[in-house]
Structures are given as C-alpha cells and as structure tokens.
Amino acid sequence: MKPQAARRARPAVAPRSDEDVLQFGREVIAAEAHALTELVEKLDRSFSRAVDMLVKLDGNLIVTGIGKAGLIGQKLTATFASTGTRAHFLHPAEAFHGDLGRLHPYDVALVLSQSGETAEVAQLLPSFAQLGVPIVAITANAQSTLGRTAQIVLPTGDLDEACSLGLAPSTSTAAMLALGDALALVVSRLKGFGAEDFARFHPGGSLGLKLSHVEDHMRPLDECRLARADDTIRKVLVTCTKPGRRSGAIMLTDRQGRLAGLFTDSDLARLIEQRQDAALDRPAGEVMITAPTTVQEGQPMSAAIEILAERKISELPVVDADGRPVGMIDVTDIVGMLPEPTTAHAPEDNGPTIVRIYPADEYED
Numbered sequence: 001m002k003p004q005a006a007r008r009a010r011p012a013v014a015p016r017s018d019e020d021v022l023q024f025g026r027e028v029i030a031a032e033a034h035a036l037t038e039l040v041e042k043l044d045r046s047f048s049r050a051v052d053m054l055v056k057l058d059g060n061l062i063v064t065g066i067g068k069a070g071l072i073g074q075k076l077t078a079t080f081a082s083t084g085t086r087a088h089f090l091h092p093a094e095a096f097h098g099d100l101g102r103l104h105p106y107d108v109a110l111v112l113s114q115s116g117e118t119a120e121v122a123q124l125l126p127s128f129a130q131l132g133v134p135i136v137a138i139t140a141n142a143q144s145t146l147g148r149t150a151q152i153v154l155p156t157g158d159l160d161e162a163c164s165l166g167l168a169p170s171t172s173t174a175a176m177l178a179l180g181d182a183l184a185l186v187v188s189r190l191k192g193f194g195a196e197d198f199a200r201f202h203p204g205g206s207l208g209l210k211l212s213h214v215e216d217h218m219r220p221l222d223e224c225r226l227a228r229a230d231d232t233i234r235k236v237l238v239t240c241t242k243p244g245r246r247s248g249a250i251m252l253t254d255r256q257g258r259l260a261g262l263f264t265d266s267d268l269a270r271l272i273e274q275r276q277d278a279a280l281d282r283p284a285g286e287v288m289i290t291a292p293t294t295v296q297e298g299q300p301m302s303a304a305i306e307i308l309a310e311r312k313i314s315e316l317p318v319v320d321a322d323g324r325p326v327g328m329i330d331v332t333d334i335v336g337m338l339p340e341p342t343t344a345h346a347p348e349d350n351g352p353t354i355v356r357i358y359p360a361d362e363y364e365d
Contacts (some may be wrong), residue, residue: 015093015132024113024164030332031162032174039175047183050136050152053189059106062133063085068169068175069112076110076180083188092120095127105132110180114156114172114206117146125149125324126256136183138176154179154184161325171270174248212301217334218318218327225250229285247330252288258323261288261317294319297326302331 014084038203054061061080065073073089080087090109109128109201113121116139125146128135137150140158156179162170225240229252240250254260261285271279271287279287294317295304308316308331318327 005175010086017291028162028170031160032171035159035171035175036178039156042155042232043182046154050154050183051154051186051190053095053108053134053136054183055190057085057108059086059104059108060102061085061110062090062103062107063087063110063112064090064092064121064124065112066092066118069118070171072176072180075110075177076112076184079181079184080187082193084182084193085184085187089095089220094126098313100131102125103128103131103133107133109138109336110131110183111135111146111150112139112180113144114140114145114169114176116141116146121146138179140172141298154183158262183302188326193240205304213297214295214299214301214304214318214329215327217301217304218329219333221325224325224328227263227284229253229254231289232281233263233268233287234280236278237268247328249317249328250284251317251325251328252284253325258286258292259292259317259319260262261290261324262292262317263288264315292362294323295329298319305334308334 003353027202030235033290036273042365049192063073063075063077063080064070064232070089070091077087077089088102106268111121111124116137122145123321125135129149134152135150136154137146138154138156139146139150140156142146142153142155147155156172159171159175160166161168225247227236227240227250231239236250236252248266249262249264252263265287267287291311293307293311295307297318297320304318308329309315314331317325318329319327
C-alpha cells in the first residue's frame with residue numbers, strides 16, 4: 001500500500017476538547033501513581049537483602065537491561081554512581097563483543113527486565129554465573145528465567161501499562177525506576193554518604209555551587225593586596241601591586257596578622273576629591289573601613305553569595321578561625337552567581353533600569 005493510501009486507511013481521530021485531553025493525562029499519571037502505591041506494600045525482606053549486599057559491595061555494580069528497561073538502567077547507573085556506589089552500565093548486546101571483560105567476581109549485577117524472558121538479557125545470565133557475579137533482578141515475574149537465576153528478586157508485580165493499548169512500557173518502567181531509586185538511596189544513606197561527598201561528585205552547575213566552599217572560588221592570598229594598617233597610605237599604594245585583574249580593596253592587618261580593616265578604591269577617590277593630599281602620608285588605619293564584613297573559610301559558597309547580594313558589597317575577605325585573612329572573594333569573579341536584582345519603578349517611570357553593584361558613596365552627586 002502506498003503511504004498516501006496507508007494514511008487514508010488509518011481510523012480518523014475524533015476531535016477532543018481540552019478537558020478530554022487533560023482527563024487522559026490525569027488517567028496516565030493516576031495509573032502510575034497507583035502502581036507505585038501498591039509497590040510500597042510489596043517491599044519485603046528481599047529488598048533488605050539487596051541493600052545489605054550493595055552496602056557490603058567491594059567491586060562495582062553492573063547494571064544491565066535493554067529497550068526501555070535499559071534506559072531506566074542507565075538512569076539508575078547514574079544515580080548509584082552519584083550517591084556513593086561505583087556503578088557501570090553494561091549493554092547486553094555489547095557484552096558479547098568484549099564488554100564482558102568489565103565483570104569481576106567482586107561485582108554485583110542489577111538486571112532489569114519486566115518479563116524476565118528478554119532474549120538479550122537471558123543469554124547474559126550464564127556468563128554472570130560463570131564469572132561468579134551475583135544477580136539482583138528487578139522483574140515482574142519471580143518465576144521467569146531471570147527470576148529463577150537471580151540470587152535476589154525485587155518484584156514489580158503484574159502491572160497494567162498506562163498506555164491506552166496496554167502495550168507501551170509506562171507503569172512498569174515507573175515501578176522499575178522507583179524501586180531502583182529506593183535501592184540506591186537507601187544504600188547511600190546506610191553508607192553515611194553526606195553532603196560533602198555529594199559535593200565532591202557534583203562540582204559543576206548550581207548544585208555544585210550550592211555545595212562548594214568559599215575556598216573553591218576565592219582569590220588566594222598571594223593574589224590579593226595585603227598591607228599593615230600602620231603603613232602609610234602612600235606606602236600601601238606603592239607596595240600593593242599585583243599582576244592581572246586587581247581587587248578594589250586592600251586588606252589591612254594588625255601586628256598579629258589579623259584582619260583590621262579594608263582600604264578601598266572608593267576611600268582613595270574620596271581623599272582625592274576632598275583634596276586631603278596630606279592624608280596620604282598618614283597610617284591607612286586612620287581612614288580604613290574598620291570591622292569589615294568577612295566570611296570564614298570552610299563556609300558554603302552560597303553563604304558568601306548571600307552576604308554579597310544582601311549587603312551590596314564588592315569585596316568579601318575570607319578569614320581563618322583566628323581572623324587572619326586567607327583570601328578574598330571579589331564580586332567581579334562571581335557576578336554570574338549572584339541572584340537577579342529586583343527593581344521597582346513608579347508607574348509613570350519608563351526610564352532605563354539601573355542596577356547598583358557598589359553601595360552609594362556619601363559624596364555621590
């Protein structure tokens with residue numbers, strides 16, 4: 001049959017209202033939610049045994065499956081790996097072309113198959129047995145080929161797919177995903193996997209920023225301008241030169257090396273505008289910002305960003321537990337991390353939006 005004739009032979013889809021479409025969507029979600037609710041009641045000691053096996057795992061978790069189950073397996077592999085369990089995905093077809101070399105007797109296999117009879121998966125089972133790799137199976141049928149071979153079976157049960165034809169994997173894959181997530185996260189919890197560990201595996205993006213520390217983003221001390229508070233301003237300006245993009249503030253310390261204050265470019269501009277040239281030969285401590293806002297090393301970067309945004313400051317010294325400077329967070333280095341500014345205009349104001357990064361100086365016109 002020609003393509004045009006085939007299209008004409010298909011049954012016409014009756015027009016549907018928005019409410020019909022919404023109802024169809026709700027039915028799919030409700031069906032999957034109902035399956036997950038039932039899955040909660042099906043958890044038994046097999047789940048505890050699987051958790052115990054993975055907590056004690058010395059090797060790697062090898063996850064395998066094909067089709068939609070394989071895609072769920074790839075997601076679970078990533079979840080296990082990011083929460084403290086070394087995991088790798090093994091494609092059943094590639095396994096027979098060299099990838100079986102990834103297996104080690106200390107490993108455990110997590111095998112996903114709704115029917116438990118998937119040919120590509122079933123043909124892998126003898127290899128697992130030969131290599132002495134125990135199997136944890138996620139399948140609907142504990143009496144299937146996979147179920148009978150596995151050392152531990154986590155049954156999803158006989159599920160009706162949410163697809164209107166009852167064919168497309170939907171409810172079954174939702175159950176696999178939920179069961180695998182439960183396994184990964186309980187294992188992670190029992191291993192004592194904490195926020196510090198999570199940050200180590202998620203250094204990028206907003207999540208990595210949230211869990212990183214100020215030391216990860218600050219300018220180290222050898223890149224900062226540092227001077228003694230009892231040095232003259234002229235000496236401070238002459239001696240505190242650094243290559244590259246400089247910070248707008250000089251950190252001033254007392255005789256014990258503790259941070260005493262900041263001398264900023266704005267302080268220098270104020271002296272020049274007020275024609276206080278003689279002040280250049282006075283100690284910087286006389287005109288510095290005393291008791292500046294600081295953040296202690298070891299604090300999360302999110303705390304530093306909150307300080308910069310709320311107090312509208314441009315430089316944030318990082319100090320140790322004794323108050324000695326160890327670095328500087330400069331707003332120009334992390335401007336992309338700051339929250340979007342909020343602005344407000346009077347109803348009749350259609351002028352350009354002005355976002356202030358530096359606080360207004362008292363001498364501003």
